Amino acid sequence: MLALSIQNLQKKYQGGFQALSGVTFDVQEGDFFGLLGPNGAGKTTTIGIITSLVTKTGGKVRVFGIDIDDDFPAAKRLIGVVPQEANFSIFEKVQDIVTQQAGYYGIPRREALVRSEKYLKKLGLWEKRHVPAQQLSGGMKRRLMIARGLVHEPKLLILDEPTAGVDVEMRRGMWDFLVELNRQGRTIILTTHYLEEAEQLCNQIAIITRGEIVENTSKRELLRKLNKETFFFDTKNPVSAVMPLENTEFSFMDDGTLVVTKNKSQSMNRILAHLDQQGIVVDSMRNKANRLEELFMEMVE
Amino acid sequence: MMRSNWISFTSIARKEMIRIFRIWLQTLVPPVITISLYFIIFGSFIGSQLGDIDGYDYMAFIAPGLIMMSIITNSYANTVSSFFSTKFQRNIEELLVSPTPNWVMVLGYISGGMTRGLCVGMLVSLVSLLFIRLPLFNVPFTILFALLTSFVFSLAGLINGIFAKKFDDISVIPTFVITPLTYLGGVFYSISLLPDFWRTLSKANPVVYMIGGFRYGFLGITDINVWAGLGMLLLFSVVLFLITLYLLKKGTGVRC
Known part of the structure; x- marks a missing residue:
């Protein structure tokens, strides 16, 4: 089954800037999919459309067969997103941020507390659960966003440049965690401009530049093309x-x-x-x- | 689905309550001090020099107006500042990526505005009891006017927060619109005492009806038609709610 199907996706911003000019790609369920491209290529805009933060100006997006134009709330329940930059309230406590997010997905508070404990422990943040988020280090903030993105246990996890600015040791730890999630059957889409990261993690890779997909194939096939x-x-x-x-x-x-x-x-x-x-x-x-x-x-x- | 929406609503409401009580020195204390000063200066020092209005001494006359003023300003201030800071820190995205419907989101923020508005209103009422014995002529009217006014101004604050792009934008409307309308809305005087022209003009000010209806609930005296006031509040509630939903559906100020 296709976890994500994007057809002819277009985005023209109000100022007239055409960020996406007909992006098309599919992601199979269970894939570890890398969306690569230089800064400003359209990666974050694409993710923004899939997660409803950006309004598309054309094209179709289906998440596990659900057209976002028909039933966006149902599609949203299947998606977890980890944005590029911290977007939680820095004044709120770590566990509150995760349990609130669970609440927004309709998960009862008792269950939200259990799940937040599970993911905060997995990501090494349990000791910090009562600390306001502003006191976390950069790497911890990223891990907090991963815990928040997983708390409703989405089938598709999208990470936008998850290891940008993270030290090597932490990056390796994060990679291991993501590989484990993928092995458990979760489809993962990762945008990155660290090509080493894509080579290590992804089995499928699409390259986007200037709002268009210029390559979309398996990593093996891509490396075979290497001249x-x-x-x-x-x-x-x-x-x-x-x-x-x-x-x-x-x-x-x-x-x-x-x-x-x-x-x-x-x-x-x-x-x-x-x-x-x-x-x-x-x-x-x-x-x-x-x-x-x-x-x-x-x-x- | 209803259960899921209820959980979403309570999550937003809980977050708002935590915020209000976490920063209580900003949210609850200043308005109580300001209104207490009004009681002391206008009610006690100046009011003692003035005669009765419609059978009540001046302090009793202004008390409902001052309580309503605190409800109006605090309901508005809470939603505008909370929603704008949510946008500013980008944690509005937590809600936008979730399946929470817009109407639930609106009600969640409104619950915060109403909680703060009504909490401050209660505190100011308690302060007023230090100065006067406040009668309660019609309890349902008093409660209804307080709830609806708080609802309307929480919505208005939310709309301001949706449009606001910088911190200046959240203080322009309170300074140039809400404060004049409230001060000229009959908090300190009865509009029936005004010359014809100003009395007629005052009747175009919606706050006059809110304060008039609320005062009627306490004292049983009024200078407006309280049923017209109630109807107007219901109309504002529906219209502003629909406008807010329309703006969020369009993505104004929150989606690109």
């Missing part, structure tokens, strides 16, 4: 020049690090042999952290 790949070679001795080689570009990060960008057709054996001929000894080699970045740059430029 170029970059590696860092740590060399035994300083290297200042390398003889040219077909289908390969060499550059230098520093004296002991050679940056090698190879076309798909070029073999790694050939490159290593080429360096060996010149007396360059490669101690170790690593892949550039996110391969998607190269593809992404190609598509959005």
Whole structure:
């Protein structure tokens, strides 16, 4: 079943800015779907329309088969949203924020208290439950918004740049939590401009730029399209020049690090042999952290 | 569905109550002090120099007006400031993404406005008892006028909050519209004492009917037709409620 179906979605803001020009994509139930794009590409507008914060000017949105034009409240019950920036009252206490949100979804208070405890504990915020939200750190505020987005146990969770500005350790923890949620059967849509994040988490990826989807496929397929790949070679001795080689570009990060960008057709054996001929000894080699970045740059430029 | 809406309503109402009592030094105390000063200065110091109005001494005459004034200003102030700060901090989005219908959202905020308006009204009534023995001529009228006036001004404050884009916008209407209408609405005088022109003009001021009807409930005297006042309040309640629903449906001030 389709968790989300978006067809020809349009948004023109009052000032005349066309934020979305016919966005179309589907998300299968159970997917971990990444919506990637540079800043201002239309990611947040798309999410805003799905969650009713932005009014569309054209197109169709269906959530688990429910057309938002026919029964938006029913569709909303199936969606949980974690926005990019904190949007809770900073004066309210952590648990109150979560239980109130449950109340807005019609969950009785007794049940809301049980669920808020469950999610605040899972996200490591239970000790802070009586603290006004303004006293939380940036990472805690984000986790609070995840707890709030989950309290009505939505089938589809949408996260808008959930790890922007979060430190590496916390980001890893958040990734593990999201993977676990997805394994339990929850469909997840994630917008991010950290391509490493999308590569780690998502099985389906769509790329949006200037209000249009320019790619929408599985991560595996997307990576298969990758024509170029970059590696860092740590060399035994300083290297200042390398003889040219077909289908390969060499550059230098520093004296002991050679940056090698190879076309798909070029073999790694050939490159290593080429360096060996010149007396360059490669101690170790690593892949550039996110391969998607190269593809992404190609598509959005 | 009704149960779900009821839970949504109580959640909003609970949040509003917590807010009112969390910041009680801003919400409950200042109006009580201000109105007490009115009692002391106008009622006691100046009022003692004046004769009776319709058989009541001046202090008793102004008491219902002062109570109503506090209900009006506090009902309005609560919804306008609460809704605007909800917009300002963007936590209105918590409600907008939920299935809560607009009418439930409106009633939730109104419950906050009415709670504060009526709480302050009660406190001011208690303060007035320090100065006078306030009779209660017609209890149903008194309660009905207090409830409906609070409802109408809570709605008006909510509409102001919907349109407001900056903090200045939430003080313009109270300063330039509500305060003059209230002060010229017969709190301190009977409009029957005014020259013809001003009396006729005053009858176009809706606050005159609210204060007049409320005073009738306490003292049994009035300078307006209380049934017309009641009808007008009912009409305002319905019209403002529908306007608020229309604005929220359109997304004015809350959705882009």
